[in-house]
Amino acid sequence: MKRLLVTMVISLICLSTVRYAHAQQEQKFPLSNAPGNLSISETRKSEGAQQHISSYAFEYAAPFLCGIQTDQGNTRLARGCYLTSITIRNPNDTEVKYSKNLVLTYPSGEQTMGKGMPLGEDVLKAGDARDITGEEIQQGLFPNGFPASYLKGLFVIRSMESLDVSALYETATISAENKIEALLGIEVKAIHERKIRQQNLPDLIIRDYDVSQLDVNCYDWSETCVTKVTFTIENTGTKDAGSFLVRVVFDPIQSVVVNLGVVGLDAGMSQVFTVKTPPGGNCFDPDCTVCVLIDSENRIAELDEDNNYRCINKLEK
Incomplete structure (x- = not known):
């Protein structure tokens, strides 16, 4: 009888301990x-x-200008049509991860002015190259169309390894009816590489x-x-x-x-x-x-x- 009583007491103590732990x-x-x-x-x-290191080591900031400026009295940008495309090449023996951001300086009055607008991350295989065009930027950031007739700013690329980055700039004249008339100029620029100071x-x-x-x-x-x-x-x-x-x-x-x-x-x-x-x-x-x-x-x-x-x-x- 004593053994049974002791067993019951021990069981009650164990059950109370389990419930207390859960509580x-x-x-x-x-x-x-x-x-x-x-x-x-x-x-x-x-x-x-x-x-x-989780942060990027290299940065490339390419001037970006895309769209049509139709105002004859605009002193910010000459009247005409402007196109920009960015070319990225991976000269390394391994694939390289990189990020894309658009930093707008025009249109003014936009909440996004002067702030980076992420366009996502990509991976470029060894020896491969690709273009980033105004059309891709519009689809990624402005699916309903540009917020103004033209965009001006910087297209910023950050990468883990060094890349070859260049920009192609095309300019065309427009008619009185704002139709594209003739190609005015083509310029290719190598984009300066900047090493990011690591924290x-x-x-x-x-x-x-x-x-x-x-x-x-x-x-x-x-x-x-x-x-x-x-x-x-x-x-x-x-x-x-x-x-x-x-x-x-x-x-x-x-x-x-x-x-x-x-x-x-x-x-x-x-x-x-x-x-x-x-x-x-x-x-x-x-x-x-x-x-x-x-x-x-x-x-x-x-x-x-x-x-x-x-x-x-x-x-x-």
């Missing part, structure tokens, strides 16, 4: 593998991590994080479910990162939060983390979403502050 919606766990630590089951430095900052990113890294185990009943995720944090910047917090939020209904502290991460290095929830409700409600936010308290100044957050979502089998 804590937000908990902080130190970065360690100490027994009983539910937040981390494995931390290690990944071998052979390659250091790379010496860390840049923390999440890698190797997908649904294959998500696991949910429920034991005797739903209140014993434990959700586990594994992900990698890499510092792709040029400076070591000091201590920071990582916030991991789990279903059900994004109610379970685990905060873990990272003592720091050297430039060019990565670290693997496995995070577990305390025993509680089933993550599948009906799907399971887990979100990771690096540097949740914004302690680290980074090269890119917009690549610290990722979520994965898995449907129940």
